[in-house]
Amino acid sequence: MIITILILLAFSLLSLVFVYMAITERDLLKATAFSAGQSICYAVILQAMGAADIVMTYVAVSVGLYSALLIFVISKTERFEEVSSR
Amino acid sequence: MKRVIILISILAVTLLSSLVISFVAEITVPRSLRDLSKYYIANTIIDTASPESVAAIVWDYRGLDTVYETLVLYLAIVGGLAIFTIKGGFPRGEPMGLTELSRNATKIIVLLIATVSAAIAFHGHLTPGGGFPGGSALAVATMLIIPVYSVNILLEKGITSTKLVAIRGFALTGLGLVALLPVVKGLEIVTNQKFYPGFLNGVVISGSISLYNLLEFLAVASGFTAVALYLSIPEELYKGEVRD
Numbered sequence: 001m002i003i004t005i006l007i008l009l010a011f012s013l014l015s016l017v018f019v020y021m022a023i024t025e026r027d028l029l030k031a032t033a034f035s036a037g038q039s040i041c042y043a044v045i046l047q048a049m050g051a052a053d054i055v056m057t058y059v060a061v062s063v064g065l066y067s068a069l070l071i072f073v074i075s076k077t078e079r080f081e082e083v084s085s086r
Numbered sequence: 087m088k089r090v091i092i093l094i095s096i097l098a099v100t101l102l103s104s105l106v107i108s109f110v111a112e113i114t115v116p117r118s119l120r121d122l123s124k125y126y127i128a129n130t131i132i133d134t135a136s137p138e139s140v141a142a143i144v145w146d147y148r149g150l151d152t153v154y155e156t157l158v159l160y161l162a163i164v165g166g167l168a169i170f171t172i173k174g175g176f177p178r179g180e181p182m183g184l185t186e187l188s189r190n191a192t193k194i195i196v197l198l199i200a201t202v203s204a205a206i207a208f209h210g211h212l213t214p215g216g217g218f219p220g221g222s223a224l225a226v227a228t229m230l231i232i233p234v235y236s237v238n239i240l241l242e243k244g245i246t247s248t249k250l251v252a253i254r255g256f257a258l259t260g261l262g263l264v265a266l267l268p269v270v271k272g273l274e275i276v277t278n279q280k281f282y283p284g285f286l287n288g289v290v291i292s293g294s295i296s297l298y299n300l301l302e303f304l305a306v307a308s309g310f311t312a313v314a315l316y317l318s319i320p321e322e323l324y325k326g327e328v329r330d
Contacts, residue, residue: 001115013097020093052214053140056206060219064226065310071233072317 007048015041026081028074036067135284136211136292144216145295149276153265156302160258163309167251170316173327176247177319181238192234199227207303211292217302224303225310237318250312257304264297 015038022034039062046055107113119127126139126147134142144152183189207220231240268277282293 013100016097016100017093020089020096024089053216056215056219057222060203060222060226065222065229068226068229068314069317072229072314076317076321 004048008045011041011044011048015045026083028077028079028081029071032067032070032074035070036063039063039066134278134292134295135290136295137290138210138212138214138292140214141211141216141292141295141299145298146276146278146293149265149278149294149298152298153261153276156258156261156305159306159309160254163254163313166313167247167316170313170319172316172319172323176241176315177323178241179238181236181242183235183239184233188234192230196227196230199223199230203227203303203307207299208296210299211295212290217299218306220299221303221306222310224307225314228307228311229314232314232318237315240315245311245315247312247315250308250315253308254305254312257301257308261298261301261305264294264301 018034018038018041022031022038025031025034039058043055043059043063046058126143130139130142131137134146136142136146203220203223205220206215206223207217210216210220228240228245265276268281269275271281273280276294278293278295282297283291284293285291
């Protein structure tokens with residue numbers, strides 16, 4: 001039980017790190033990779049909670065399809081985000 | 087440096103607040119199952135001939151919800167394809183791609199993904215998984231082939247968007263028929279055990295659940311692959327079309 005809680009704690013904090021990095025990153029490809037990292041953390045959390053069915057769909061959609069689609073979309077625009085100074 | 091400081095403070099606030107909440111609100115982990123879960127665990131195998139409660143709930147107990155959900159996905163992909171449609175058919179060119187190293191690595195990975203996706207889909211009525219995760223996993227394999235081998239290699243092998251849309255249409259029609267067929271015998275729509283056999287030559291097929299999984303697998307894989315094919319059309323072509 002304590003190991004499960006520790007896994008939940010470690011990976012939820014790690015996912016927070018990935019989310020922060022993805023939001024603040026200007027290189028959109030790197031941001032997509034961070035977003036995939038966050039998805040992997042969530043997949044580990046779901047597996048630790050015993051939701052194997054959700055993990056299957058989550059990994060395929062969130063790590064695979066979502067990241068691939070984002071990379072396709074980035075290839076249609078520019079790689080770096082332009083930050084306008086206000 | 088500013089990023090690191092902000093990140094550390096966010097982590098500290100999250101940890102502190104979670105500690106405070108768990109001590110103040112005394113959150114405890116539930117130790118017993120609810121009656122509904124007990125029912126599903128005890129009766130799924132009897133009601134649906136499937137040992138996998140989640141697949142049974144998705145395609146049998148709550149089958150109609152999933153059929154409608156599949157319809158929503160169908161319409162979403164129709165919308166996606168309609169946006170990306172290009173005049174004068176799919177543009178073809180010479181197959182180009184990345185280096186030999188990445189090509190060979192991709193071959194192995196694609197083979198692994200295809201095997202795993204088939205296992206996820208065709209074992210969906212016995213173990214965690216099902217048609218949707220299996221189909222999405224297979225679509226990831228084609229999305230990997232497109233940047234590494236270029237889209238033209240898929241077109242050369244005969245994997246065209248027209249064929250994919252046709253496979254998708256066939257699979258979804260089949261799914262609708264599997265759901266509707268019990269009505270002919272005066273049963274409810276999406277009936278499983280009263281109409282479809284649970285076993286075939288001693289092999290567990292869980293009635294309609296394995297059929298739904300197979301058809302959903304085909305529909306999802308071909309739908310997402312078609313979207314990936316259209317997404318791989320260079321933006322310049324669309325811009326040229328808008329200019330014309």
